[in-house]
Amino acid sequence: MRVLFTVYPSHAHLWPAVPVAWALQSAGHEVRVASHARFTDSIRATGLTAVALGDPSVDEARMRPDARPPAQPEEVLRYADALGLDDEGREHWIAYYQWLLNPISDYVRIDLPYAAELIDFAKAWQPDLLICDPTFACGPVAARVSGAAYARMLLGADYLGWSMDRLAERRDEVRAAGLSENPQADLVRPLAEKYGIEVDDELLYGQWSIDPMPPGMTLPTSAVKVPMRYVPFNGAEVLPEWLYERPQRPRVALSLGESTRRFIKGDWGRTPKIIEAVADLDIELVATLNSLQMEGIEHIPDNVRTIDWVTLTHLLPTCSAIIHHGGIGTYAASAALKVPQIVCDTGETLMMRSVQVDPRTMEDGTYRIGFEFGINEAVVETVTTWELPAKKLEATPTSNYVISRGAGTRLDHTTQSVEEIREMIQKVVTDPSYQAGAQAVFDDWLSMPSPSGVVPVLERLTAEHRR
Structure with a gap:
């Protein structure tokens, strides 16, 4: 079968997927890995075939000054109150709503070329299975358009799935508080509607999820999980x-x-x-x-x-x-x-928490939208940084x-x-x-199944779910 991985352009997102990608490739399946064109050298260095999205001379989406900023604390806490969360639950919600929704927003933008190029490739190549980094949210739309089965490759605790369940359980309370009942659906909807796709739980959750976390580190969710051992891969380097x-x-x-x-x-x-x-x-x-x-x-x-x-x-x-x-x-x-x-x-x-700072400086432990050391250190006139x-x-x-x-x-x-x-x-x-x-x-x-051990499970689920 043909398997298409979509990954956010970061080693922390690519490397966890490499062992299962190689397990599939070693079992005789065709594997491709799609990401921003600037990241293709990193993909090629793993021995996998890259699909370049966008122009390599253009900054990736998170480096743009108009990238989505984190939500303000007041908005985060309004949701937490409507969801009736305890202290631990609030931390799970903060991880999702203030941290993860930002990268999720980057590659569903219809004013940027990445989603359209991924979908065009998927329609042409016709993958049987698309395995998606949860933050690369145009992947599910590409799967739906091309008829591929769709799985999420979790990178840690499933804050997304946990938060989706809480939103569904407390839909009435969220509406009563004047809040959107599903903020992730709001981000994905413009792209989905462009291709005539309905935004449903399957599009947001995946048909199943590959979960590399041991039982003591998982979050309870209604998502279908395929447990898999997290085999470490840190890049191919010469041994010192x-x-x-x-x-x-x-x-x-x-x-x-x-x-x-x-x-x-x-x-x-x-x-x-x-x-x-x-x-x-x-x-x-x-x-x-x-x-x-x-x-x-x-x-x-x-x-x-x-x-x-x-x-x-x-x-x-x-x-x-x-x-x-x-x-x-x-x-x-x-x-x-x-x-x-x-x-x-x-x-x-x-x-x-957001703070206004001198645009010529960055304080210790602060983050600025569109900034990366050695890549984009341009000083802009007005700077909001995040503590x-x-x-x-x-x-x-x-x-x-x-x-x-x-x-x-x-x-x-x-x-x-x-x-x-x-x-x-x-x-x-x-x-x-x-x-x-x-x-x-x-x-x-x-005790968890190895990447090669889950390949037969992925083959069976793909046969059941592809269109």
């Missing part, structure tokens, strides 16, 4: 010579994510604390950080190796522990390689799961002293209970 041999003393990795540092200046003072904490420990810290993330560090101790980038699947087999930001890809690599985890997480809400919480979107569910399995602990740089962080790192490295917990996480991971 310094990783050929085991280290002389315990090695700890420090990784704070690939995507955040493209858009956010600084690190909320977190990295300087961690670097200071390890200075007196008998360990080697490998800090995979760039110059922006290293700001504020006046002295790098002798036991700290700084490197802009190294593939985690190369580094982690030599490590006794990892300190990381809570991203799902980093968690999965650590789980697959049985490495105890120290997850950076704070007790604050995920809510973003972000000092943690990754997935940090809390990741840290909760790791702690529940005894595989690690939580690092909160906003409340813990350098001494407390030092003691925490020492304990995770030396206490064998954390290695036992990492083994338990690995066992959870291994």
Whole structure:
């Protein structure tokens, strides 16, 4: 069969799909991966065939100054009240409504060429199955127009599915509050109507979803799920010579994510604390950080190796522990390689707040629409930036799961002293209970079907659902 993947132009969205794409290709199926034309080199580097959308000389949709901004906190909370959400539920809703709806809006715009080009390709190539990144929302329309079966490839907890269920359950209360009963449908509808497509639950949910999260990290939804082991892929790189041999003393990795540092200046003072904490420990810290993330560090101790980038699947087999930001890809690599985890997480809400700043500067931990370091740093006359919480979107569910399995602990740089962080790192490295917990996480991971193991399931569901 022919399988078309659609991915948001980011490594954090592409890499989770690579193992299942290769499993399908290795089983004899034709596979194509569609994304913005600027991202095709990254797709080709995985050994997969890319379909370029748009002009490579033009910025991708999120880099445009007219990209959709996050919703204001007042609007987010009006919905949360109408939905009757508790504190935990509010965080799930914030993740969906204030964070995920922004990228979801980017590739359904009818004033941009990407959706039309994807749909034209799908009509011409006639895929049997379209596997869609949930944030690349023109994919479902392309599937409906071409007659392909349609599945979502989840990248983490299913905030979209959870939120859709809450909106359906409380439709009357949402209407009574004067709010749209389905804000995602509002974003997709202009494109769907252009092609005579009805916006229904299947278009928004998918006919089924590939879910790579272990049971303790999933959210309950009414969506049909196909569980699949999250096999880590961090890019194809040459193995550095310094990783050929085991280290002389315990090695700890420090990784704070690939995507955040493209858009956010600084690190909320977190990295300087961690670097200071390890200075007196008998360990080697490998800090995979760039110059922006290293700001504020006046002295790098002798036991700290700084490197802009190294593939985690190369580094982690030599490590006794990892300190990381809570991203799902980093968690999965650590789980697959049985490495105890120290997850950076704070007790604050995920809510973003807008602030007006001097257009010539960006404050530590702020985000600006249409900005990316090294790509688009143009100064505009009026600048609204968004203050972000000092943690990754997935940090809390990741840290909760790791702690529940005894595989690690939580690092909160906003409340813990350098001494407390030092003691925490020492304990995770030396206490064998954390290695036992990492083994338990690995066992959870291994118990899930592999990408090749789900191929027959995908073949059967495709035969049932394609038109």
